[in-house]
Amino acid sequence: MQHHPTEATLVAYAGGALPEAMGLVVATHLFGCPACRHVKAMAEAVGGSFLNDFPPTAMDDDALALVLARTERPVAPAVPIPRSPGLPPPLDVCTFGPWRRIGLGLRWRPLVTGGSILAGLLEGMPGKVLPAHSHTGMEMTCVIVGSFTDHDGRYRAGDLVEVEGTHQHRPTIDGDGPCLCFIATEGVRFRGLLGFAQRWIID
Amino acid sequence: MNALGNLDVRRLTPHRPGAWPFAMTVSAPDFAALIRSVAQHADQEAFATLFRHFAPRVKTMLMRGGAPAVSAEELAQETLLAVWRKAAQFDPEKAGASTWIFTIARNLRIDVLRRERHPDTLLPDPSGEPAQPLQADHVLAAGERDERVRAAMAMLSPEQAAVVRAAFFLDKAHGEIERHLGIPLGxxxxxxxxxxSKLRAALEDFA
Structure with missing residues (x-):
């Protein structure tokens, strides 16, 4: 694994400040990356130290009694349902819509979600070249299977690609087999890799 | 907007940095031992001690993150209820007590925001973060890691501390960090x- 989230992204993830679908992209990378898990653990310890040092705000008088009363009631532990077996955690417990062909050698499977985040699985056949496109928002991609290349390098399974600003690239699926990625992009106007997909979906 | 609502990061500043060494000389209860006692003996007294320390601080954190007092109260209660219910899952090798409780509060907050924004969503519970392979990649006494991180945070310059706080709580995707600090992204x-890198250096022999 050669491509990792930036430190700023890991810190935002630990602080809960990343949009949730982007958090899923980061979590997918973290599952296979002990080095980034270490940075995340450190950032969470920073959160623990923030928490410890906040001055207290008085709770309601009966707060402790209320919570203790609720501990009496048994709860069934929530067991995550594997909704998408075959995908790496945490994507295996996410629900995706059906695959849609979005052009020759390319298909798209949206994550069932809401809000302004567009996220989902994108699969391209070997040799597929996506048209050159640029980014204005933030977009994150984690490679699940296969690999692709752009002018910045080659991305293999587990690698996380983060693009923002006026980044321009022209990804090419370069392995022997198909390349499957999980992508999240933010903004009302979709651009980037997904903007490309989006145009196909809308057309 | 960010995961903590309309956040004024300046108000997230804890005590004056100068207060840290002083605070560290006060012997704090062994929170990890208290959580273990809750897990093993359903110890209500241990829980009460945890509650009195953490619930009011979780409430402060949420209120400074923009939550109204009523929801902050509710979520602080939920957080401590989760501490009770998940006490058996607490692993002091992986996280110190305050770090663990911080992550519970964070996940509950994300969950609440998600339900408010799009109730139909089918995203997984963020607290159900995938079980990491239990290889001993960084086995360390997490309590000590927390202590070192805390000490290293106190040694940062005010500018560095501000940037860590901003990166921690502000919405990166929308450029809030740059706007808030008034400095360019670079x-x-x-x-x-x-x-x-300073924090890392403090943990060097741990990594």
Whole structure:
């Protein structure tokens, strides 16, 4: 694994400040990356130290009694349902819509979600070249299977690609087999890799 | 907007940095032992001690993150209820007590925001973060890691500390960090890198 989230992204993830679908992209990378898990653990310890040092705000008088009363009631532990077996955690417990062909050698499977985040699985056949496109928002991609290349390098399974600003690239699926990625992009106007997909979906 | 609502990061500043060494000389209860006692003996007294320390601080954190007092109260209660219910899952090798409780509060907050924004969503519970392979990649006494991180945070310059807080709580995707600090993205990144390398250095023999 050669491509990792930036430190700023890991810190935002630990602080809960990343949009949730982007958090899923980061979590997918973290599952296979002990080095980034270490940075995340450190950032969470920073959160623990923030928490410890906040001055207290008085709770309601009966707060402790209320919570203790609720501990009496048994709860069934929530067991995550594997909704998408075959995908790496945490994507295996996410629900995706059906695959849609979005052009020759390319298909798209949206994550069932809401809000302004567009996220989902994108699969391209070997040799597929996506048209050159640029980014204005933030977009994150984690490679699940296969690999692709752009002018910045080659991305293999587990690698996380983060693009923002006026980044321009022209990804090419370069392995022997198909390349499957999980992508999240933010903004009302979709651009980037997904903007490309989006145009196909809308057309 | 960010995961903590309309956040004024300046107000997230804990006590004056100068207060830290003093605070560290006060012997705090062994929170990890208290959580273990809750897990093993359903110890209500241990839980009450945890509650009195953490619930009011979780409430402060949420209120400074923009939550109204009523929801902050509710979520602080939920957080401590989760501490009770998940006490058996607490692993002091992986996280110190305050770090663990911080992550519970964070996940509950994300969950509440998600339900408010799009109730139909089918995203997984963020607290159900995938079970990491239990290889001993960084086995360390997490309580000590927390203590060192805390000490290293106190040693950061005010600018570095501000950038860590901003990166921690503000919405990166919308450029809130740069706007809030009034410095360009490149400077944000280099300051953050420097701050994190100091934190890392404090944990060097742990990594």
């Amino acid at each position: 400077t944000v990144k280099s300051r953050l890198r420097l701050a994190l």
